[in-house]
């Protein structure tokens with residue numbers, strides 16, 4: 490089977506991956522995840538069942554990472570609130586989202602008025618529990634449905650949070666698949682949200698299946714090396730960048746994956762570099778893959794906000810990395826609430842997302858890049874039968890322009906599609922010019 494066939498997957502294999510992704514989401518949903526701690530390790534252990542070569546990395550608390558520091562590790566054993574009648578009214582056992590992420594320990598009895606300062610709820614979505622964290626400021630708090638909050642009666646409330654914030658480590662998962670080239674395709678997804686399905690588990694599910702399919706190729710069959718990162722949002726990416734100063738040289742293309750299990754249409758946020766100049770190969774590959782699969786794709790320019798592309802695309806790195814999702818963060822009503830649960834995940838949507846990621850990899854694997862071999866003055870095209878000898882021929886003029894554009898833009902980093910986009914010359918004509926220039930050795934494939 491060709492690489493293209495393996496990366497396309499037949500219907501049976503796609504269904505098998507769909508079942509695997511849905512099962513993973515169900516198994517991982519109840520795990521109490523956070524920026525650090527046992528939940529991340531448990532989640533990575535679950536991924537390792539399908540990806541035996543996944544490496545679990547531990548970076549100690551206090552390690553300086555760029556402008557940040559790896560924080561203390563958070564462990565929670567119990568967290569609840571008892572009402573004036575002594576009955577438990579809120580308990581982390583009922584929902585992982587009830588506890589403000591990184592809450593410091595407390596055991597106190599306080600009035601409803603004082604407790605209110607530590608409660609978080611959504612007035613306009615009164616039935617849902619919000620997701621809130623306080624990673625970088627010491628706080629404690631509980632997240633509850635607004636309707637429950639409104640029903641709390643005045644009186645004394647006993648609050649108990651049995652948590653510790655101790656020296657430990659930040660944990661992330663990394664899987665590297667070597668290819669013919671040391672240049673890498675980096676695929677990154679976050680693993681730090683507790684009991685949220687689309688914003689977290691869908692990315693982990695799709696990226697792990699993607700890694701499994703690419704892992705089924707032999708090293709010699711992969712043009713690129715691939716690196717899959719499963720890390721806590723923001724600080725995980727910052728930590729990885731701090732440990733990999735060579736990333737600017739080794740990362741050839743990349744994608745940040747998130748929100749891939751809802752039924753919304755695909756959204757692609759371009760790489761920073763591609764947004765500032767002409768689109769980069771990863772940007773072209775995503776568009777070409779969507780086109781080839783016949784799926785709608787909304788393309789948006791880079792903004793320095795969102796998921797971990799914020800870190801990978803910061804100006805000192807400016808990695809060629811875009812962000813691919815279905816409905817983007819913050820644009821669906823269930824986002825960062827208890828309604829982002831397993832009911833929101835569609836098996837078919839996860840499967841469609843995996844297909845698109847595979848198609849992008851296929852584009853990158855197949856894409857040819859060209860380099861001009863004569864760039865000190867124009868090569869003499871007439872001598873090679875490539876230049877009109879008679880004026881006034883429109884078709885001839887168009888062809889000459891295509892030849893000159895290819896010679897001007899073929900720098901070893903551009904594909905046919907990019908040359909066409911940048912020059913405004915049709916793909917057909919650029920394709921013709923490339924063939925015409927390859928023949929006499931004026932151009933080479935990189």
Ligand code: ZN
Pocket residue numbers: 682688825
């Ligand atoms: Zn999130």
